[in-house]
Amino acid sequence: MRALLIAVILLVVPAPAYPQGNPLAGPEIVRAAGAGDIDAVRGELLRGVSPNTTTVHGVTGLIAAAKGGHVDVAKAFIRFKVRLNAKDPQGNTALHWAARMNRPRFSRVILRAGADANAIDKFGTTPLMRAAQNGNVEIVELLLRGGAKTDATDYSGRSAADFARISRRPDIVRRLQSAN
Numbered sequence: 326m327r328a329l330l331i332a333v334i335l336l337v338v339p340a341p342a343y344p345q346g347n348p349l350a351g352p353e354i355v356r357a358a359g360a361g362d363i364d365a366v367r368g369e370l371l372r373g374v375s376p377n378t379t380t381v382h383g384v385t386g387l388i389a390a391a392k393g394g395h396v397d398v399a400k401a402f403i404r405f406k407v408r409l410n411a412k413d414p415q416g417n418t419a420l421h422w423a424a425r426m427n428r429p430r431f432s433r434v435i436l437r438a439g440a441d442a443n444a445i446d447k448f449g450t451t452p453l454m455r456a457a458q459n460g461n462v463e464i465v466e467l468l469l470r471g472g473a474k475t476d477a478t479d480y481s482g483r484s485a486a487d488f489a490r491i492s493r494r495p496d497i498v499r500r501l502q503s504a505n
Contacts, residue, residue: 338503342358353379359389363397376407383414387435391419400436409440416446429463440469455496457489459499465497490502 343498354374357365366386370376379385387407390398399419403409410418417425420440432452436442443451453473456464467483469475478484491498 351382352378352386353382354378355380355389356485357423358386358395358398358402359393361390361393361395361398363395363401366398366401370401370405376402377411379411383412385411385413385419387411387419388413388417388422391422391428391431391435392426394423394426394431396430396473399431403434403438403472406414409435409438410444412444412446416448417444418444418452419482420444420452421446421450421455424452424461424464424468426462427459427464429461432464432467436467436471442468442473445479447476448481451477451479451485453477453485454479454483454488457485457494457501458492460488460489460492460497462497462500465500469500469504475504493501 334393344440348411352374354366354376355378356378357369376387377385386409387402388411391404398458412418413490418440419435420432421444425433442453445451448474451473453468454477456468475485486501489501
């Protein structure tokens, strides 16, 4: 009898609408943000969809837009009061992703709107550490002007200068040291 009940439930209850492998699967606003489809994002926002909507994988529209560097999408979300420092399951904010993906224009826009330059992910890594690791001098400068702390360390004890050293970026190491 119990097996029959389980079989009936499996047949009647629909499977989740989100494919498990795609972190952008799910809400249209997040998919559109990741694709840089500003018209679709605006349409969703004007219909009342929250700018803070996430996928089942915890990805917000702003984080999806950061990965692609979609500045217009970020501006639309900001106008609708997006949570700038929302984190994905690994603790990354949109600013972490912008630094990781080398998106200086995106970084500038969200920093000006109030994104936290010292946000930490689940490893204690900051956006400045990601920018230093990737060798992006422009984002390093933006983050320093945005109040990023050069003496912060991740949970392994590494600073942004250490990340720059590992990536063989002596120019960034010198800049970080001069910011102290």
